[in-house]
Amino acid sequence: MSEPIIICRDVNVWFDDFQALKGVDMEVKKGEVIVIFGPSGSGKSTFIRTINRLEEHQKGQIVIDGIELTHDVRNIATIRSEIGMVFQLFNLFPHLTVLQNVTLSPIWVRKLPRDEADKEAMQLLERVGIPEQANKYPGQLSGGQQQRVAIARALAMEPKIMLFDEPTSALDPEMIKEVLDVMVELAQSGMTMLVVTHEMGFARAVADRMFFFDEGLVVESGTPDDIFGNPKEERTKLFLSQILTH
Amino acid sequence: MSISTEAARPPEPPGPLTWVRRNLFNSLFNSLLTILMVFVIFYTVRGVIYWIVNVADWRPVVNFPFLYLVGQYPRDQLWRIGLSTSLIAILFGLSWGTWGGLIRTFAVSLGAFFAVVALLPVQSNELTIPVRGALLANVLLIFLGFRLGRLQAVKGSFTAIAWLLAIEVITLILLPGLSLRETLTLLIGSALVFIIVYIIYQAIRVGGINSTLRILILIAVILLAAEIALASFPNLANTPLLQKVATTSWGGLLVTFFLAAGGIVLSFPIGVVLALGRRSSLPVVKVFCTTFIEVVRGVPLVTILFMFSVILQLFMPPEARIDRLLRALMGMTFFSAAYTAENVRGGLQAVSQGQVEAAKSVGLNSVQIMSLIVLPQALRAVIPAIVGQFIALFKDTTLVIIVGINELLGIGKSIINSDPEFIQLQAEVFIFIAMVFWISSYILSYASRQLETTLGVGER
Ligand SMILES: Nc1ncnc2c1ncn2[C@@H]1O[C@H](COP(=O)(O)OP(=O)(O)OP(=O)(O)O)[C@@H](O)[C@H]1O
Ligand SMILES: [Mg+2]
Numbered sequence: 001m002s003e004p005i006i007i008c009r010d011v012n013v014w015f016d017d018f019q020a021l022k023g024v025d026m027e028v029k030k031g032e033v034i035v036i037f038g039p040s041g042s043g044k045s046t047f048i049r050t051i052n053r054l055e056e057h058q059k060g061q062i063v064i065d066g067i068e069l070t071h072d073v074r075n076i077a078t079i080r081s082e083i084g085m086v087f088q089l090f091n092l093f094p095h096l097t098v099l100q101n102v103t104l105s106p107i108w109v110r111k112l113p114r115d116e117a118d119k120e121a122m123q124l125l126e127r128v129g130i131p132e133q134a135n136k137y138p139g140q141l142s143g144g145q146q147q148r149v150a151i152a153r154a155l156a157m158e159p160k161i162m163l164f165d166e167p168t169s170a171l172d173p174e175m176i177k178e179v180l181d182v183m184v185e186l187a188q189s190g191m192t193m194l195v196v197t198h199e200m201g202f203a204r205a206v207a208d209r210m211f212f213f214d215e216g217l218v219v220e221s222g223t224p225d226d227i228f229g230n231p232k233e234e235r236t237k238l239f240l241s242q243i244l245t246h
Numbered sequence: 247m248s249i250s251t252e253a254a255r256p257p258e259p260p261g262p263l264t265w266v267r268r269n270l271f272n273s274l275f276n277s278l279l280t281i282l283m284v285f286v287i288f289y290t291v292r293g294v295i296y297w298i299v300n301v302a303d304w305r306p307v308v309n310f311p312f313l314y315l316v317g318q319y320p321r322d323q324l325w326r327i328g329l330s331t332s333l334i335a336i337l338f339g340l341s342w343g344t345w346g347g348l349i350r351t352f353a354v355s356l357g358a359f360f361a362v363v364a365l366l367p368v369q370s371n372e373l374t375i376p377v378r379g380a381l382l383a384n385v386l387l388i389f390l391g392f393r394l395g396r397l398q399a400v401k402g403s404f405t406a407i408a409w410l411l412a413i414e415v416i417t418l419i420l421l422p423g424l425s426l427r428e429t430l431t432l433l434i435g436s437a438l439v440f441i442i443v444y445i446i447y448q449a450i451r452v453g454g455i456n457s458t459l460r461i462l463i464l465i466a467v468i469l470l471a472a473e474i475a476l477a478s479f480p481n482l483a484n485t486p487l488l489q490k491v492a493t494t495s496w497g498g499l500l501v502t503f504f505l506a507a508g509g510i511v512l513s514f515p516i517g518v519v520l521a522l523g524r525r526s527s528l529p530v531v532k533v534f535c536t537t538f539i540e541v542v543r544g545v546p547l548v549t550i551l552f553m554f555s556v557i558l559q560l561f562m563p564p565e566a567r568i569d570r571l572l573r574a575l576m577g578m579t580f581f582s583a584a585y586t587a588e589n590v591r592g593g594l595q596a597v598s599q600g601q602v603e604a605a606k607s608v609g610l611n612s613v614q615i616m617s618l619i620v621l622p623q624a625l626r627a628v629i630p631a632i633v634g635q636f637i638a639l640f641k642d643t644t645l646v647i648i649v650g651i652n653e654l655l656g657i658g659k660s661i662i663n664s665d666p667e668f669i670q671l672q673a674e675v676f677i678f679i680a681m682v683f684w685i686s687s688y689i690l691s692y693a694s695r696q697l698e699t700t701l702g703v704g705e706r
């Protein structure tokens with residue numbers, strides 16, 4: 001079981017002439033919780049979006065659960081169906097109810113019958129704590145509730161991996177906790193998670209390893225104890241001191 | 247304590263007197279303005295009413311109800327139009343009962359229209375008792391259809407199939423005398439259009455393509471293939487059961503509504519397809535759609551109507567010529583489709599990239615992303631613009647006058663010219679026609695606002 005579920009080797013991404021990722025290596029084992037942090041523009045989003053093929057890497061290799069991410073459309077489809085993603089701005093579908101948002105993928109991708117999909121979706125909405133909002137539209141919910149729907153929507157695909165791109169940074173402080181609680185519960189249930197976040201309390205509580213990104217590179221990685229207690233790189237120290245004093 | 251209970255209640259809405267004081271008499275200047283306007287409105291309204299009742303001579307309007315309704319359509323064949331209208335009436339009732347909402351507006355307007363014509367308080371040897379009775383029966387049919395549609399057993403699919411059958415029957419009743427090939431082409435074509443529109447509507451409503459729709463898409467493809475195959479057949483012999491009624495005799499509201507309804511129903515799907523094609527990554531498709539849209543938008547409708555009515559005929563072999571009214575319909579459709587396409591494109595651009603990314607991340611493929619996520623949002627966003635386009639199309643039907651088709655305005659003009667006495671009475675005729683257009687356009691835009699509320703465009 002120690003076979004890595006995500007293998008990234010020398011991943012490079014260019015946007016025209018600008019190189020956003022300059023050779024990132026990472027291996028993630030099943031059930032690990034990875035926290036990615038670093039200054040703005042360091043390539044954190046680009047990296048986790050590349051894993052889901054929302055961006056394309058021009059050089060290097062990405063293997064998800066034994067399948068290599070290439071131009072092959074079927075591989076991309078398979079890999080996407082194994083990875084759930086939660087965005088900073090939620091990106092719920094505004095024209096569909098909460099329940100329809102969650103059942104969309106089960107019905108259209110997993111081809112479940114509607115009543116079964118509805119039942120599963122209600123269980124997921126209970127898990128994230130908002131079953132009573134099932135028939136509302138996203139626009140009628142608070143930010144924290146929307147983000148929890150987004151998590152339920154991703155979980156409805158029964159993914160093996162969950163990606164989070166700054167899931168709490170668009171939220172008011174009092175809503176951050178309700179989303180983090182859901183994520184902690186998810187981490188404890190054994191889900192493999194890659195989380196871009198600056199919530200260091202969350203990292204300390206559930207992260208197995210942390211990766212510090214700067215200028216398109218992994219500058220430093222290690223367990224939370226290593227990173228917080230004994231950072232090796234000057235840049236890591238500086239960055240941590242900046243965000244921890246805030 | 248009492249303060250907090252006070253604050254818990256929303257403030258009372260102001261009474262009418264308070265409203266008047268706050269809005270109409272809140273300053274000296276505003277009060278003067280209000281008083282002035284009251285006088286202006288009073289005298290205008292009084293003058294208009296006086297003119298309508300005492301001065302105006304409505305003979306050129308009320309003496310020729312059939313001319314305004316159907317033009318020169320042979321009077322002994324009027325039952326065909328009557329039957330078609332009754333079918334449409336009962337179907338509007340049925341749809342109102344099954345689907346409710348928006349259809350109600352159209353069903354009620356249609357009923358009101360029949361009732362007004364039936365009860366017109368004028369002596370007329372055309373509006374005989376049987377004719378008036380038949381018109382009133384249509385009101386009854388709408389109501390009957392409504393009750394039928396409310397029955398549990400009647401499902402949406404039943405009503406949809408009823409529409410399909412009715413459209414086929416109406417095509418058969420109204421357009422016989424064409425060659426067998428033309429008849430078949432029209433039958434298959436109208437079924438095809440109907441199915442496509444129904445698929446688009448259902449896809450938007452349920453937010454996707456379910457198994458029923460997939461079957462319908464398959465049927466649509468088969469029909470399309472049949473339609474194309476038919477075009478390559480030599481002209482099949484014709485055995486008309488019904489007497490031929492040349493569309494040259496069609497006129498009045500019949501033509502106006504035929505062109506408007508046909509143009510709207512046809513141009514919408516074509517416009518959506520063009521908009522998607524313009525954003526396609528296939529260069530050939532993209533260039534074709536872009537060229538089509540830009541060329542059509544760069545040319546006045548009058549020119550397009552001329553092209554379809556004159557030039558198109560020059561290139562066609564004599565046996566494949568298309569009916570004059572259908573040519574006008576094609577011109578209007580393509581013109582409107584190009585504008586609809588641009589509206590839809592605006593809507594497509596308004597859908598954020600984040601929506602597409604979220605859809606990709608839950609594993610949808612590109613067809614699903616377009617039909618489930620992007621298109622529904624894009625179309626909702628542009629309903630007002632598209633309805634505006636439809637209203638413009640409706641009013642533009644008056645332009646077919648220049649290719650010799652007598653729609654409502656053309657009939658009005660020919661009535662004015664038919665009698666030296668009527669030359670003095672142009673105002674009455676034009677005011678009447680303007681009212682017909684205004685009321686119809688108002689119903690359309692009212693329906694569009696209703697549609698916006700039901701789809702919840704405003705709340706997000
Ligand atoms: N689609 C794009 N086109 C061009 N440049 C891009 C694109 N996406 C990202 N970049 C650039 O790549 C770099 C890395 O961006 P990325 O969004 O991955 O940073 P980030 O670490 O997530 O930053 P933040 O904390 O602000 O979200 C930035 O300089 C950004 O401007
Ligand atoms: Mg980012």
